[in-house]
Amino acid sequence: QKPAATASVAKLITALSVLDKKPLTVGEAGPTLTIGPKELALYNSYVAQGGSVVPVNSGEQISQRDALIALLLPSANNMADGLAIWAFGSVENYITYANAWAQSHGLTNTVIGGDASGLSEKTTSTANDLVKLAILAHDNPVVAEIAAMESATIPVAGKVQNVNWLLGVDGITGLKTGN
Numbered sequence: 001q002k003p004a005a006t007a008s009v010a011k012l013i014t015a016l017s018v019l020d021k022k023p024l025t026v027g028e029a030g031p032t033l034t035i036g037p038k039e040l041a042l043y044n045s046y047v048a049q050g051g052s053v054v055p056v057n058s059g060e061q062i063s064q065r066d067a068l069i070a071l072l073l074p075s076a077n078n079m080a081d082g083l084a085i086w087a088f089g090s091v092e093n094y095i096t097y098a099n100a101w102a103q104s105h106g107l108t109n110t111v112i113g114g115d116a117s118g119l120s121e122k123t124t125s126t127a128n129d130l131v132k133l134a135i136l137a138h139d140n141p142v143v144a145e146i147a148a149m150e151s152a153t154i155p156v157a158g159k160v161q162n163v164n165w166l167l168g169v170d171g172i173t174g175l176k177t178g179n
Contacts, residue, residue: 003124007178010118030064042078051077054157066154074160077117084116147174
C-alpha cells in the first residue's frame, strides 16, 4: 500500500474529472474543442519527452468525445493536458480539482501532480485506490464504452488503436493501462 507512480492510469482520473465538470451521455459528441498554440506546444513537449501523443493541427476541431477517445485509446498525453486546460482553464486548476475529486471519491492515498497525463511521477496512488478508481471508471457509462473500443477514428490522427493489449482477453472489457 505504498503509493507509486500511476503512469497513464492517471488518465482515468482526467476523464472522470472532465466528465464531472462537463457531462456527456453515451454516444453524445459534446462540445467542440479548437486546437490552438497551447495544444500544439503540448504536442511538441510530449514528443520531446517521448510521451504518447496523437497528432494535432492548428485550428483543428475535435469533439469532447473524440478527445476522450484520444485520451483513453492511444493514451495521448497531449490530449490529457489539452482536455484539462479546456475544462478547467489550466493544468494547475485541473490538479486542484482532480485532487479534491479523488478525495471526495474515497481515493485518499491518491495524489495528482504535475500534469493530467500521468507522465509526471508526481501522480501517485496505491493498489487499493486504483481498484476503487477502476470501479468508478467502470461505472461511468461514457468511460466504460470508450475504454471497451478496440479502435476508433478521430480527426487528424485518423484510426487509433486501444493500447490495452488485454482488451477482449478473459472477459476484459477495458479501462486503462499504465507503464
